[in-house]
Amino acid sequence: MSHGLEVHVDGTASFVSANGVDAWHRLGTVTQGALTAEEALEKSYLSGWNVRKIGGVNAVEITDHGVTRIDSPDEYFTVRNNPKTGAVERLGTVGRVYEPVQNEAHTEMLNLLMDESGANFETAGSLHGGKNVFVTMKLPMGVQVGGFDRHDLYLAGLNSHDGKSAFRLLLSPTRVVCANTQAMALKDAQASYSIRHTVGAKGKIAEARKALDIVFAYVASFEREAEKLINESLTLGEFEKVCEQIWPINEPNPGKRKITNHRQRMGTLRNLFENADTQAAIRGTRWAGYNAITEYLDHHAPAGKNPIQAAETRATRTLTISSDASKDKQKAYDLLALAV
Structure with missing residues (x-):
């Protein structure tokens, strides 16, 4: 998949x-x-995948002028044996020094x-x-x-x-x-x-x-x-300003769908900050604000309608530093820690 x-x-x-x-x-x-x-x-x-490097790659181009063959000694394939079928499968293209x-x-x-x-x-x-x-x-x-x-x-x-x-x-x-x-x-x-x-x-x-x-x-x-964050208070208004900076509407005339999505997101975030049992012990702190945002990103942010695919998407987010969710978490921390 x-x-x-x-x-x-x-x-x-x-x-x-x-x-x-x-x-x-x-x-x-x-x-x-x-x-x-x-x-x-x-x-x-x-x-038993036996991941290995196969090279180099010969590129062939066929045109009206004939066949052109280009040797590429610094370009290799990585392949594995499929763990179920044993078939050889290509995984990627790598350089000469890759091991x-x-x-x-x-x-x-x-x-x-x-x-x-x-x-x-x-x-x-x-x-x-x-x-x-x-x-x-x-x-x-x-x-x-x-x-x-x-x-x-x-x-x-x-x-x-x-x-x-x-x-x-x-x-x-x-x-x-x-x-x-x-x-x-x-x-x-x-x-x-x-x-x-x-x-x-x-x-x-x-x-x-x-x-x-x-x-x-x-x-x-x-x-x-x-x-530091748990020892500093955070009002709902301050929390909303942080959320608006993470998810701004920059367009002068945003479409109806964008406005609806923005309102739904803000409603979920407010509820997590003000009412969620998961924030009960830390309610009203900057730490609660940060955790309300991370809880939204981990469990409530849209990830597809298919439950299995949504679970896969969320799992991948947690293991990917460069994901949008990770970047939003970092921005939330930076904004909330700025005044501490």
Whole structure:
């Protein structure tokens, strides 16, 4: 399925989950208990792909003047063996120095982190026809904002087999009460760690224990910034101004549909801020304003009429730093933290 979770010819999906908590947990088969690396790969059909590079590519052009053949020694295909049929499938076009990172190496690196941190495997899956793969782990430490607003911490390993992105580790705090994924880019802490697909990448992956330093630095920074927001009040009028800056109507004469969508969005956001049970303990604070916006983006923003497709869209949003939802979350944080 090109738009999201990979679904095979027999109807099974390349996804496995240990628990049903977050947006990405709403897809595929849900199992009980923590997964091992081997179980995560086997149950999500990520084992034995044998991702490899085939090159170079010979381009042929046929015109009235004859046949022109162009050698392109620096251009290669990445291919895999389909985990269900064994058929060879093209994943992407890459350069000469690109080196594939197998899914097994992916979880091998995460195993190193699990040994160091005591984390448990949670989910694993394949997106966009095998072009992208993810494995997530739940870290044993959590965050208590204000001493009571609890967040679990997840570490996602994201691998690309089509040459469009590096192997990345992404840290995501998730607010337990409403399963909001937080996406704050903080000034003094990173929430991701990238490894290029080049010769020696596997050795670099072994060094990814350094990512734990990023985790601890981010947790401390996240908790500190969240504490500032929870200790500052926010009126409904101030909240509405923030929302208007995130979703402005810039046209002098907007159409009826745009006005209707804007009013519906603002109505949902007001209700989340003023009345939602998920904000009850933090009502009237800047932290509540931020979480009302993230709750809207994670659970209420339009994602398609088909429930399965909508779930896939929301799952992909949570695992994509560059998604519009992640950008809107960052803008919300920047606006609300500006006056603190």
